[in-house]
Amino acid sequence: MNKEFFIFTPGPVKMSREVLEESSKQLPYFRNQEFSNVLLDCEKRILDLVHAPQGSRAVFLTASGTGAMEAVTSNLIGQDEVSLVVNGGTFGQRFIEILNIQKKKSIEHKVEYGSNIDPSEIETIDGVSAIIVNGHETSTGTLYDLNLLGRISKEKGAVFIVDAISMFLADELDMAKMNIDCLILSSQKGLALAPGLSVIVLSPRAVQVVKQNRENVKSLYFRLSDYLVDGDRGQTPFTPALSVIYQLYVRLHSIDKNGGAEAEIKKTAQIASYFREQIKGLPLGLFSKNPSNAVTSLTVENGVSAHKLVQDLERLYKIQVCPNGGELKDKVFRVAHMGDIDVDYTWVLVDALKKYFERGSGI
Numbered sequence: 001m002n003k004e005f006f007i008f009t010p011g012p013v014k015m016s017r018e019v020l021e022e023s024s025k026q027l028p029y030f031r032n033q034e035f036s037n038v039l040l041d042c043e044k045r046i047l048d049l050v051h052a053p054q055g056s057r058a059v060f061l062t063a064s065g066t067g068a069m070e071a072v073t074s075n076l077i078g079q080d081e082v083s084l085v086v087n088g089g090t091f092g093q094r095f096i097e098i099l100n101i102q103k104k105k106s107i108e109h110k111v112e113y114g115s116n117i118d119p120s121e122i123e124t125i126d127g128v129s130a131i132i133v134n135g136h137e138t139s140t141g142t143l144y145d146l147n148l149l150g151r152i153s154k155e156k157g158a159v160f161i162v163d164a165i166s167m168f169l170a171d172e173l174d175m176a177k178m179n180i181d182c183l184i185l186s187s188q189k190g191l192a193l194a195p196g197l198s199v200i201v202l203s204p205r206a207v208q209v210v211k212q213n214r215e216n217v218k219s220l221y222f223r224l225s226d227y228l229v230d231g232d233r234g235q236t237p238f239t240p241a242l243s244v245i246y247q248l249y250v251r252l253h254s255i256d257k258n259g260g261a262e263a264e265i266k267k268t269a270q271i272a273s274y275f276r277e278q279i280k281g282l283p284l285g286l287f288s289k290n291p292s293n294a295v296t297s298l299t300v301e302n303g304v305s306a307h308k309l310v311q312d313l314e315r316l317y318k319i320q321v322c323p324n325g326g327e328l329k330d331k332v333f334r335v336a337h338m339g340d341i342d343v344d345y346t347w348v349l350v351d352a353l354k355k356y357f358e359r360g361s362g363i
């Protein structure tokens with residue numbers, strides 16, 4: 001199978017050589033102090049990177065991000081509690097679905113695709129015990145105002161839950177400043193690792209809620225209080241995605257060496273603005289009114305189907321960008337700026353887009 005592509009999809013993203021090399025090694029036994037030290041080191045570094053308040057904890061879950069979303073609502077939201085969910089795309093909709101399955105009531109704050117939240121509407125909604133948002137709604141490339149939502153959550157006394165999977169290391173993220181109680185991260189987006197590992201960061205308040213809710217969680221695998229207990233000594237209740245954890249360890253050390261989260265965010269922002277600048281003049285429009293650095297979502301303005309363009313880029317230039325689904329299928333596609341890429345790598349896509357539109361569509 002040919003896996004040699006230039007890759008601009010929001011997960012998986014391009015992984016660094018050192019991360020790839022790490023996962024080619026034989027895995028040793030892990031119920032020992034050596035592995036515990038690795039996991040404890042990863043926890044400490046993650047907490048630092050997201051500016052978690054003193055006393056916060058990180059839980060390592062072997063699941064893709066959706067598993068972590070499900071675990072969070074299972075453990076942080078009581079059966080009779082009502083959550084407010086920001087829904088402006090596929091991932092907002094996913095939270096609604098999860099809560100429906102769990103038979104927990106949710107109030108949707110509907111956001112027009114690509115637009116920001118409307119705080120005046122959110123402020124009028126009372127009686128919610130949690131506010132839930134995908135900080136970057138990856139399906140539209142839109143970054144929401146987390147400072148604002150954090151302030152509103154605080155006023156309402158609600159637990160603030162942020163799925164930051166596709167904004168971590170791409171956009172500013174500060175748990176303390178943004179009043180975030182629970183953060184969901186996952187391996188295959190900004191972290192640029194293989195899929196399969198998610199990290200849930202809990203503020204001291206969220207840790208308390210998780211512990212209090214222990215008996216109400218109808219899941220063994222996702223009962224986070226058990227992860228907290230085992231996590232104290234650097235272990236997990238079940239076999240973790242060891243290879244991805246070793247990748248994480250390598251990646252976190254490399255982030256530290258290269259200037260921390262701020263340097264990562266700056267690099268991603270530079271690539272995003274380079275790309276957005278370079279495609280000016282092409283028949284492409286920015287879809288999101290408030291784009292994340294992680295993703296540029298684009299409309300195609302010359303009548304070519306966005307879906308066809310995605311297929312053509314792969315066929316003609318060995319470049320993978322990301323199609324949209326549903327009603328945006330023929331209108332929008334997305335380009336990610338995460339992972340081990342730089343401006344030169346991004347130029348390959350810019351050049352291909354220029355050639356593609358020069359030779360005319362419908363090829």
Ligand SMILES: *Cc1c(COP(=O)(O)O)cnc(C)c1O
Nearest residue numbers: 064065066091134138163165166
């Ligand atoms: C990718 C992503 C997820 C997780 O999706 P999985 O397919 O389960 O990995 C969740 N939320 C957001 C915002 C994402 O971008």
